[in-house]
Amino acid sequence: MEQLVGVHHHHHHHHSLSPRTPRTPTRAQAQPLLHHLPSNRSRDPQSQIHAAVGRILRATPPFFLVLLAAVYLLASVTIFSAPTPLLRLRGTSPRPLLLSMPAPPPAPEFFELHGGRLRVRLTNVGAAVTSLLAPDKNGVLADVVLGFDSLDPYLNGTSPYFGCIVGRVANRIKNGKFTLNGVQHNLSINNPPNTLHGGFKGFDKTIWEVAEYNKGDNPSITFKYYSKDGEEGYPGDVSVTARYSLLPSATLKLEMEAIPLNKATPISLAQHTYWNLAGHNSGDVLSHSLQIWGSQITPVDQTSIPTGEFMPVSGTPFDFLTGNRIGSRIHQVPGGYDHNYVVDSGxxxxxxxxxxxxxxxxxxxxxxxxxDAPGVQFYTGNFLHGIVGKGGVVYGKHAGLCLETQGFPNAVNQPNFPSIIIQPGEKYRHTMLFEFSTE
Structure with missing residues (x-):
C-alpha cells in the first residue's frame, strides 16, 4: 500500500523564482537630423512666384499692377492652403497614430455576497473565497473557511492556495512536460520534479477583473481573467470566467468557464477552499465525518503522480463510500490524505x-x-504548519480539508484518463454547488 500510495507533498514547494535578468543597457540613440536644412530656392513655390512677378513687373505697364497683385495673392493662398504634400493621392486621409496603452491591472479588493443565510467574502486575487459564514444547528454563524484578513498573503504567494481557483491546470503534471499536436511544452517546475496548480504564478496569484457584481436579491460576482499564450509554459490565449452566486437554499454556486482563443490547450480548473465546519479557529478536522461518492482512486508514485492505474477503495483506508470519521484511519495513510477519487457513484x-x-x-x-468534474482531490491540510490566519489564529496540520473537483492529475500525459484538452472555440465548463445545512 505504501508503494502504491506514495508520499504526498501537496503544497510543500519552494518558490525558487530567480531574480529577473537585468536588461542590457541600450546604445545611445543617434541625434535626430536637424530640421534647418539649407533651402532649395529653385524648388520653393513661393520664391518661384516672387521671381516671376519681378520679371513681369519690370516689363509690364502700370495699369496691369492691380490685376497682377490679385493673381499673386490668389496663387499664394491656393498653394499654401493646399494639404501637404501637394501630390496627395485621392481618397487617402491621414491616419491618426494610436498608441495602445495597456490597461492598468485591476486593483486587489475584497467583495461580499449576502443572502440565503450565508455571508461570503471574496477577493479578485485568485478569485478566492476568503470567508464564509454559515449557521450551526442553533443559527449561530461561524466562519468555516481558512484564510487571511489581509490581501498580502494572497498576493505575495505565501498563502497555501487558501480559497482560490487554481489553473490553467489543477494538481500535478509529471516533470512539467507534455506533448500536444507533436509539440513538446515545458512548464514551470514549481513542485520539483513536477508542475503544481499552474506553476509559479498560476491563476491563484493573478488579479482577476470584476466583470459583474450584483448585490441585490440574487447576489453574485463574476471574475474574469485573460491568460496569455506562453504563460507558465502553456500554449495559446485563454479567456476565463468564474461566477460565484448565492442561491436561496444556503448554497454557494460556482460556474467556471474557459475558452481557448487560438491554440488547443489543457484546461482543468479547481476550487481550493480549505473547510472546517466547526469554524476556521477550532483546531483540526479529524472528527469531521466524510462521505465521498468515489469507488476508486488513482494511486500515485513517490512524487504524487498517478501511475495510470485505478484502485478500488473497498477494504482500504480510502473507503468513504459510507460516512466515516476522517481521523479514524488517517494514520494508515503515510503523510495524510492527498488523493484523487473517481467520482462515479453519486x-x-x-x-x-x-x-x-x-x-x-x-x-x-x-x-x-x-x-460535473470527473475527479475530486481529497486533501487533509497535511502541510499546514504555524500559518497565522484570520484574527491571529494559527493554522496547524489538518486545520482544514479540501475537496477539489477536477480533471485527473497528469491527465495530459495519461491517455487512459479523461482528456482535459480543449480546442479553440470550444468551451471548458465546470460547475460546483456548496450546499450548507444542519443535521
Whole structure:
C-alpha cells in the first residue's frame, strides 16, 4: 500500500523564482537630423512666384499692377492652403497614430455576497473565497473557511492556495512536460520534479477583473481573467470566467468557464477552499465525518503522480463510500490524505453529481458538494504548519480539508484518463454547488 500510495507533498514547494535578468543597457540613440536644412530656392513655390512677378513687373505697364497683385495673392493662398504634400493621392486621409496603452491591472479588493443565510467574502486575487459564514444547528454563524484578513498573503504567494481557483491546470503534471499536436511544452517546475496548480504564478496569484457584481436579491460576482499564450509554459490565449452566486437554499454556486482563443490547450480548473465546519479557529478536522461518492482512486508514485492505474477503495483506508470519521484511519495513510477519487457513484441532479458530504458533529453543520468534474482531490491540510490566519489564529496540520473537483492529475500525459484538452472555440465548463445545512 505504501508503494502504491506514495508520499504526498501537496503544497510543500519552494518558490525558487530567480531574480529577473537585468536588461542590457541600450546604445545611445543617434541625434535626430536637424530640421534647418539649407533651402532649395529653385524648388520653393513661393520664391518661384516672387521671381516671376519681378520679371513681369519690370516689363509690364502700370495699369496691369492691380490685376497682377490679385493673381499673386490668389496663387499664394491656393498653394499654401493646399494639404501637404501637394501630390496627395485621392481618397487617402491621414491616419491618426494610436498608441495602445495597456490597461492598468485591476486593483486587489475584497467583495461580499449576502443572502440565503450565508455571508461570503471574496477577493479578485485568485478569485478566492476568503470567508464564509454559515449557521450551526442553533443559527449561530461561524466562519468555516481558512484564510487571511489581509490581501498580502494572497498576493505575495505565501498563502497555501487558501480559497482560490487554481489553473490553467489543477494538481500535478509529471516533470512539467507534455506533448500536444507533436509539440513538446515545458512548464514551470514549481513542485520539483513536477508542475503544481499552474506553476509559479498560476491563476491563484493573478488579479482577476470584476466583470459583474450584483448585490441585490440574487447576489453574485463574476471574475474574469485573460491568460496569455506562453504563460507558465502553456500554449495559446485563454479567456476565463468564474461566477460565484448565492442561491436561496444556503448554497454557494460556482460556474467556471474557459475558452481557448487560438491554440488547443489543457484546461482543468479547481476550487481550493480549505473547510472546517466547526469554524476556521477550532483546531483540526479529524472528527469531521466524510462521505465521498468515489469507488476508486488513482494511486500515485513517490512524487504524487498517478501511475495510470485505478484502485478500488473497498477494504482500504480510502473507503468513504459510507460516512466515516476522517481521523479514524488517517494514520494508515503515510503523510495524510492527498488523493484523487473517481467520482462515479453519486446521484445526478441537473447535470451535477453528488461528490461528497462533510459533517461536523460539534456544530451539526453539513456541507454537500455537487459538481460535473470527473475527479475530486481529497486533501487533509497535511502541510499546514504555524500559518497565522484570520484574527491571529494559527493554522496547524489538518486545520482544514479540501475537496477539489477536477480533471485527473497528469491527465495530459495519461491517455487512459479523461482528456482535459480543449480546442479553440470550444468551451471548458465546470460547475460546483456548496450546499450548507444542519443535521
Amino acid at each position: 446521484e445526478e441532479r441537473l447535470g451535477l453529481r453528488h461528490v461528497a458530504k462533510v459533517a461536523d458533529p460539534s456544530s451539526s453543520r453539513v456541507l454537500d458538494i455537487w459538481a
